[in-house]
Amino acid sequence: QSVWGYDSDNGPERWHENYPLAKGDKQSPIEINSKEVQHDSSLSSWHASYDPGAAKTILNNGRTCRVVFDDTFDRSVLRGGPLSGAYRLRQLHLHWGSSDQHGSEHAIDGVKYAAELHMVHWNPKHGNFAGALKQPDGVAVVGIFLKVGNTPKPEMKRILEEIENIKTKGKEAPFQHFDPSILFPKSRDYWTYHGSFTTPPCEECITWILLREPIEVSSDQMAKLRSLSKNAENEPMSPLVDNWRPPQPLKGRIVRASFK
Numbered sequence: 440q441s442v443w444g445y446d447s448d449n450g451p452e453r454w455h456e457n458y459p460l461a462k463g464d465k466q467s468p469i470e471i472n473s474k475e476v477q478h479d480s481s482l483s484s485w486h487a488s489y490d491p492g493a494a495k496t497i498l499n500n501g502r503t504c505r506v507v508f509d510d511t512f513d514r515s516v517l518r519g520g521p522l523s524g525a526y527r528l529r530q531l532h533l534h535w536g537s538s539d540q541h542g543s544e545h546a547i548d549g550v551k552y553a554a555e556l557h558m559v560h561w562n563p564k565h566g567n568f569a570g571a572l573k574q575p576d577g578v579a580v581v582g583i584f585l586k587v588g589n590t591p592k593p594e595m596k597r598i599l600e601e602i603e604n605i606k607t608k609g610k611e612a613p614f615q616h617f618d619p620s621i622l623f624p625k626s627r628d629y630w631t632y633h634g635s636f637t638t639p640p641c642e643e644c645i646t647w648i649l650l651r652e653p654i655e656v657s658s659d660q661m662a663k664l665r666s667l668s669k670n671a672e673n674e675p676m677s678p679l680v681d682n683w684r685p686p687q688p689l690k691g692r693i694v695r696a697s698f699k
């Protein structure tokens with residue numbers, strides 16, 4: 440079946456067969472080379488004002504672990520930085536590796552992190568998410584790198600505790616009273632560039648805001664993430680790991696930094 444994934448027969452190298460946009464000129468992720476980044480002093484700082492009551496559920500869709508928010512009105516929004524207007528938080532999810540040495544989608548000067556967390560927002564001026572996907576300014580994703588260390592962020596615990604309840608594909612559990620801004624690192628420094636979804640259909644509708652400072656998770660927390668299964672409960676356990684797309688060609692795009 441043409442369902443895409445991260446295995447040799449349906450992985451990133453073959454996505455273009457069913458999703459032609461995957462071979463576009465503004466694809467994500469990318470490798471950030473700090474020597475080629477342009478500092479832009481006109482970039483303002485970004486601001487998230489999230490309503491913890493907007494959090495709804497957490498689910499395993501066989502390809503990632505995703506937390507879904509109520510985005511039927513401007514309840515949890517991101518503004519500022521490279522954005523004009525308020526973008527609504529729709530979902531957050533993660534990409535991670537089979538070991539602590541890799542797993543992030545973006546890489547910084549060759550450094551890959553153990554995981555990368557994406558907070559996905561869309562521009563309500565385009566009516567709905569499906570409409571926003573077709574616009575270059577339709578979606579904004581805040582990317583946060585996860586680094587394995589020994590002072591793990593207690594706020595990550597909440598997501599990882601829920602993993603017990605969504606071990607297999609298709610499992611969903613209530614996930615309420617959660618303010619994702621507690622996951623942000625201290626520094627608001629970021630890189631920004633124009634790119635795409637890192638998964639099919641790979642639309643080029645994303646303003647990426649990648650935070651420079653990683654947050655710390657423990658090796659046990661990473662092991663918990665790796666205990667999720669790609670398969671449903673009545674199928675053989677297949678560890679959900681290495682759900683990351685490799686860096687794509689920059690094709691002349693400029694990456695701007697909010698910091699010197």
Ligand SMILES: NS(=O)(=O)c1ccc(C(=O)NCc2ccc(F)cc2F)cc1
Nearest residue numbers: 557559569572580635636637638639640
């Ligand atoms: N990793 S990432 O942050 O770049 C990313 C963000 C959002 C989505 C998404 O919403 N997919 C669902 C989806 C994507 C396209 C579409 F047409 C319908 C649809 F539901 C996928 C990847």
